Amino acid sequence: MALLEIKDLQTQFFTSAGTVKAVDGVSYTVEEGETVAVVGESGSGKSVTAMSIMRLIPWPPGKIVGGSINFDGKDLLALTDDEMRSIRGRDIGMIFQEPMTSLNPVLTIGMQLTEPMIAHLGMSEEAAMEKAKKLLGMVGISEPDRRLAQYPHHLSGGMRQRVVIAMALACDPKLIIADEPTTALDVTIQAQILELMKDLTRELGVAMIIITHNLGVVARYADRVNVMYAGRIIESGNASDIYHRPRHPYTLALLKSVPRMDRQREAKLDPVDGQPPDLTKLDGGCSFRPRCRFAQDHCAKSFPALEDIGGGHTSACFEKDNLDKEVKDVVG
Amino acid sequence: MSEAVSQKRNTRTGSSEGFDEVLVDVRDLKMYFPVTEGVFVPRVVAQVKAVDGVSFQVFRGETLGVVGESGCGKTTTGRCILQLEKPTAGEIIFYGDDITKYDSKQMIDVRKKIQVIFQDPYSSLNPRMKVGEIIAEPMKVHNIITDEAERQKRVRYLLNVCGLASAFADRYPHEMSGGQRQRVGIARALAMDPEFIICDEAVSALDVSIQAQVINLLEDLRDEFDLTYLFISHDLSVVRHICHRVAVMYLGNLVELADGDELFENPLHPYTRLLLNAVPIPDPDIEKGRAHEIIKGEIPSPINPPPGCVFHPRCPMAVDNCKKQIPQLREVKPGHWVACTEV
Numbered sequence: 138m139a140l141l142e143i144k145d146l147q148t149q150f151f152t153s154a155g156t157v158k159a160v161d162g163v164s165y166t167v168e169e170g171e172t173v174a175v176v177g178e179s180g181s182g183k184s185v186t187a188m189s190i191m192r193l194i195p196w197p198p199g200k201i202v203g204g205s206i207n208f209d210g211k212d213l214l215a216l217t218d219d220e221m222r223s224i225r226g227r228d229i230g231m232i233f234q235e236p237m238t239s240l241n242p243v244l245t246i247g248m249q250l251t252e253p254m255i256a257h258l259g260m261s262e263e264a265a266m267e268k269a270k271k272l273l274g275m276v277g278i279s280e281p282d283r284r285l286a287q288y289p290h291h292l293s294g295g296m297r298q299r300v301v302i303a304m305a306l307a308c309d310p311k312l313i314i315a316d317e318p319t320t321a322l323d324v325t326i327q328a329q330i331l332e333l334m335k336d337l338t339r340e341l342g343v344a345m346i347i348i349t350h351n352l353g354v355v356a357r358y359a360d361r362v363n364v365m366y367a368g369r370i371i372e373s374g375n376a377s378d379i380y381h382r383p384r385h386p387y388t389l390a391l392l393k394s395v396p397r398m399d400r401q402r403e404a405k406l407d408p409v410d411g412q413p414p415d416l417t418k419l420d421g422g423c424s425f426r427p428r429c430r431f432a433q434d435h436c437a438k439s440f441p442a443l444e445d446i447g448g449g450h451t452s453a454c455f456e457k458d459n460l461d462k463e464v465k466d467v468v469g
Numbered sequence: 470m471s472e473a474v475s476q477k478r479n480t481r482t483g484s485s486e487g488f489d490e491v492l493v494d495v496r497d498l499k500m501y502f503p504v505t506e507g508v509f510v511p512r513v514v515a516q517v518k519a520v521d522g523v524s525f526q527v528f529r530g531e532t533l534g535v536v537g538e539s540g541c542g543k544t545t546t547g548r549c550i551l552q553l554e555k556p557t558a559g560e561i562i563f564y565g566d567d568i569t570k571y572d573s574k575q576m577i578d579v580r581k582k583i584q585v586i587f588q589d590p591y592s593s594l595n596p597r598m599k600v601g602e603i604i605a606e607p608m609k610v611h612n613i614i615t616d617e618a619e620r621q622k623r624v625r626y627l628l629n630v631c632g633l634a635s636a637f638a639d640r641y642p643h644e645m646s647g648g649q650r651q652r653v654g655i656a657r658a659l660a661m662d663p664e665f666i667i668c669d670e671a672v673s674a675l676d677v678s679i680q681a682q683v684i685n686l687l688e689d690l691r692d693e694f695d696l697t698y699l700f701i702s703h704d705l706s707v708v709r710h711i712c713h714r715v716a717v718m719y720l721g722n723l724v725e726l727a728d729g730d731e732l733f734e735n736p737l738h739p740y741t742r743l744l745l746n747a748v749p750i751p752d753p754d755i756e757k758g759r760a761h762e763i764i765k766g767e768i769p770s771p772i773n774p775p776p777g778c779v780f781h782p783r784c785p786m787a788v789d790n791c792k793k794q795i796p797q798l799r800e801v802k803p804g805h806w807v808a809c810t811e812v
Binding site: 178179293295296323324325326327328329331332350351352353354355356357358359376377380381390391392393394395396397398399400401402405406407408409410412 | 482483538539646648676677678679680681682684685688703705706707709710711730733743744745746747748749750751752753754755756761763764767768
């Protein structure tokens, strides 16, 4: 059985401008020890999906209105707040984008790092401090004694993110959700942090959901990829299939939009026109239709369901078999 | 519109061939920021060497990329060229004159020719002004077009050139998306009919598909208005796509400068190599085949930079001499400059 199974998740925000269907029927699974990437642009619902798994959607205005989230044999949506609190930070670790806002500026690194161990595992302060030193060593921070007594503002951005990773690992979680973990960091520090996360998750057998807009990061680190657009997963599959045999016009458009460092510039970029849709004004048809080069009349009538096209590769597009010509342009 | 223009001219990037007229000549530029202590009688206790002796030339019509990580001095270099910072030392030659010696009156004419596009379209547009007013303001201030109706006509023209409908002139910035706002920022820069535009992380805050739209727009405008860009960015993939030549900076120093294709295919400075290696390529098969050599440690403080070559503490090729001797930028191949003694 999968470690995490999300079924038909629906999270909505009730605002004065109308109901925002931020997540609209998302389903996916994460097996033990695997790294799954969720890619999409701002507003595609990738972060809201993650916050829904942690049940951190603020009410008002947000609410999970439907679906189920099964984690390690438990239905997370049926748990009480107390029960959920005992899972958060213990069985599921979190790494957010901006380490300065996810660390408390007035508490020492030591206090923040030991707190989850004392609260969740019932460790004594001394034992927790000992483990905290080990954790800092694991994430490549030298002089752990000195660091434990310091405050977040003493550390650089990369160092802070290492502390956040150490905190996520503190209680031996089964799953780590990393939401844009390296977006705020420089590229060489990004490479360090991602390599560290990859090594640690493999070594410790921790599953990971990595949420990012960076297609390069996905290509380097993920086993499987879910592509989101306007609150839905529109394509998923293993990384190689998504990059070399995309079967959704949006995925194709994303790949044609990214400049590549390894190629001489041959032609101009070929991005999709227009902008993502207003999530309060979605109709019954495919939400990518207005920007889609392959759209037909039937695309307006109903939303295409995710269909398996073999090898665990799924696509939600009526025209998925008609993309060949453009796919060749991308793959070369 | 401009799609056809650029295809006709076939502006191939990645090579500096055919660019020979120097537009801006930056010579030994230094920008030190004082670190002070004491509230009433501040005294200088140290210097942040944000830019420490940088020289390069920008040729008319080219796009020169400046890459590097946070704190390398790329933005400060751009701000010095704009004279938004008064450099500690060095010269910036523009049309035969050193503009660092100019007073604010003399700068007015220069400012018409050198414009800037900033990263964050949220904070670089006045939230209380309508888009039309934002674009018209520089023309009003510089007395470019005095007639109000004419000015409004030009605002609409600039909006259209930047891919926005004329109706956007009556909107406020908060009514627009990030990509649309960046187009307004570009339209405002174009209002003065500039020759040289400094793009400081101009596409970095945008989503992938919107970023590609704005990159295409910048390229079209370059062809249509014969613009020269200084393209400051940390995103090496974007720089490879848009720039003819690329300069790599590290800790206030220029470490490598070459044609785009040459730099990306044949990087010579150890820092450039490690930097390029760190950039993930959006292709899982290629990524599997790459050796991921991770650069160790972090960038040292620019207050107290390492002696000798500033990169030596993290450099895999460093020898004893690197701790003492400051490497000078030297031309190792025609047009390929490197500041490293071990290359």
